[in-house]
Amino acid sequence: MDWTSVAGLLLALAGLLTGQYLEGGKFQSLVQPAAFAIVVVGTLGAVLLQTELKTLRRSLRMLRWVFRPPANRRQELARDIAAWSLSARRDGLLSLERAMKDARDPFIQKGLRLVVDGIHPDKLRAILEVDVAAHEFAERQAVRTWEAAAGYSPTVGIIGAVLGLIHVMENLGEPAKLGGGIAVAFVSTVYGVGLANLFYYPVANKLKAIVNEQVTQYDILTEVFYDIASGDHSRVIEERVGSLLNRP
Structure with missing residues (x-):
């Protein structure tokens, strides 16, 4: 947590x-249930209008990362990279097949499989870079859903305020009904601006940082698999591990 x-x-x-x-x-x-319905449901409708359903589902699944972020895997990855390098240098590339079967991350499984299959290093790098780009695009599209909600929410809040004022103008002759309309008008604005700046934007920024971390790790892993497939000196791979561990 x-x-x-x-x-x-x-x-x-x-x-x-x-x-x-x-x-x-x-x-x-x-x-104010009326203000809540206008702002939250209206914002959701606007987001749905611009977003594919699968992207919206992904963005909702990512919400749990705000309070339960993915575990920091840098140390674990560093140990794994060192073990892969040692195994490949000592026993050959085919020895990585066991590590491939034990890997839980599909990206790592694919990278190790390409190494074991003897794919040319340049081709291997190109394949993995496409996977990283596709992953990054999908994740960032999901994050943009929260940014879109933050953009629409204040405007929908203003719409709620206008609706509340219309209600007030329609009931000027009935003072007892004026209070409810005024309340909806101002509370809608509070909901719209408050949700945007206290929830939607912070959630989007937190998720962007997590996605950046994932993409950086995959970029480093891509280079590691390239180095192993190329038979580079272990010192090169140690530098990759250093860049992984020393990032802020």
């Missing part, structure tokens, strides 16, 4: 509620 993300979300909510209390407002005044 990433407690920093949990604390950040709770702190943001606490700041809003504390400010509301200090201004003399009540928590109940921020609970």
Whole structure:
């Protein structure tokens, strides 16, 4: 569990509620089902209009990474790379077949399989670079779903505010109904701007950082498989491991 993300979300909510209390407002005044429906459902509809369903599903699955990010695998990868290099140098490329079967990551499995099959190093690198690019494109498209939600949410909140004001204007002769319309108008704006800046944008930025880490690791692995297939000196592979471990 990433407690920093949990604390950040709770702190943001606490700041809003504390400010509301200090201004003399009540928590109940921020609970407006009509405003929530306009902003959240309206934003979801706008996102669905521009996004393929499979991309939306991927973006929702990625949401768990904000609070349970993928484990840091740098040390594990460094040990694996050292073992692959030693095995290939000592027993030949075919000895990597066992490591290929034990690998859990499909990308690592494919890279090791290409090495074991004796694919030319340049061809191997080209194949893996295409896979990395495809993976990066799919992941970034999913992240852009959250960025799109952050872009649409404030505007939909303004639409909610206008709808609330229309309701107010229609009931000027009935003072008892004015309060509800005004509440919806202002709370819609709070929902739209608040969700965009306190949830959607932070989620998108957190996911972008995780995707960048994954892509960088795959780029390094691509070069490692190229080095092993080329029979490069172990010192070259050690430099790859160093670049993996020393990244900020």
